[in-house]
Amino acid sequence: MFEVLSNEVLAENLHKMVVSAPRIAKARKAGQFVIVRLAQGEERIPLTIGDADAAAGTITLFIQAIGASTRRIVQTQPGGFIRDVAGPLGKETHITNWGRVACIGGGVGTAVLFPLVKALHEAGNQITTIIGGRSERYIILENELTPLSEEFLVTTEDGSRGFKGFVTGPLSELLADPEKAPKAVFAVGPVPMMKAVANLTREKGIETIVSLNPIMIDGTGMCGGCRVQIGNETKFACVDGPEFDAHLVDFDGLSDRLTSYRKEEATCLAAECK
Numbered sequence: 001m002f003e004v005l006s007n008e009v010l011a012e013n014l015h016k017m018v019v020s021a022p023r024i025a026k027a028r029k030a031g032q033f034v035i036v037r038l039a040q041g042e043e044r045i046p047l048t049i050g051d052a053d054a055a056a057g058t059i060t061l062f063i064q065a066i067g068a069s070t071r072r073i074v075q076t077q078p079g080g081f082i083r084d085v086a087g088p089l090g091k092e093t094h095i096t097n098w099g100r101v102a103c104i105g106g107g108v109g110t111a112v113l114f115p116l117v118k119a120l121h122e123a124g125n126q127i128t129t130i131i132g133g134r135s136e137r138y139i140i141l142e143n144e145l146t147p148l149s150e151e152f153l154v155t156t157e158d159g160s161r162g163f164k165g166f167v168t169g170p171l172s173e174l175l176a177d178p179e180k181a182p183k184a185v186f187a188v189g190p191v192p193m194m195k196a197v198a199n200l201t202r203e204k205g206i207e208t209i210v211s212l213n214p215i216m217i218d219g220t221g222m223c224g225g226c227r228v229q230i231g232n233e234t235k236f237a238c239v240d241g242p243e244f245d246a247h248l249v250d251f252d253g254l255s256d257r258l259t260s261y262r263k264e265e266a267t268c269l270a271a272e273c274k
């Protein structure tokens with residue numbers, strides 16, 4: 001059993017939970033994730049390890065409560081317990097000093113981006129961070145990301161904060177600036193956002209890494225649920241990823257698979273909300 005030490009609401013349906021998990025906190029690397037199961041018989045939910053404190057024996061999870069299972073998880077209050085937290089899973093992010101990098105986060109993807117920005121900062125990179133959201137209240141982790149970034153930019157679709165529009169606006173300007181153009185780009189967020197970023201950087205030949213969020217079940221490469229097409233190869237995001245070369249990802253296929261169970265998810269949620 002894993003004790004929940006804190007549970008904070010960061011934005012609508014987005015919680016930050018600190019959980020006691022000493023062995024995972026000690027072993028985890030940036031880019032890795034855990035699979036969480038609230039209780040026996042519950043759904044297994046993959047969650048990026050947003051941060052960890054090896055000395056305190058804690059990990060930080062950012063949870064978007066949009067389905068029946070995630071809604072039940074975020075109802076766990078400090079002092080409560082999660083039955084299973086399995087991990088760390090997946091490959092760690094390849095971190096090096098590229099010099100200049102850009103880190104792009106969309107919505108809850110910003111929470112997945114945070115440990116990457118931290119690791120890239122520690123490796124000496126100069127980082128331009130661009131965070132996008134539907135409106136100001138969906139911009140998260142600004143206080144945490146600003147000190148790690150040489151430049152921190154915000155975009156909102158409704159213009160309530162920062163640039164009006166999408167993250168690709170300021171990214172295009174950045175790519176066109178010879179003094180600021182990044183050597184590598186990291187992007188995490190909705191599939192259309194990652195696809196748009198990949199299309200922009202492909203033209204410029206800039207190495208681009210995305211963290212994918214397919215449906216996962218076992219998290220060990222056995223079930224095939226998380227398969228994604230990367231170039232000519234089928235990969236399993238849980239063991240081969242979750243990060244991949246954005247220029248090789250079949251984003252349309254990923255999008256199709258992510259919506260496969262939408263009807264069942266809606267039925268489940270409706271039953272939960274009765």
Ligand code: FES
Nearest residue numbers: 217219221224238
């Ligand atoms: Fe089952 Fe990846 S989650 S193979």
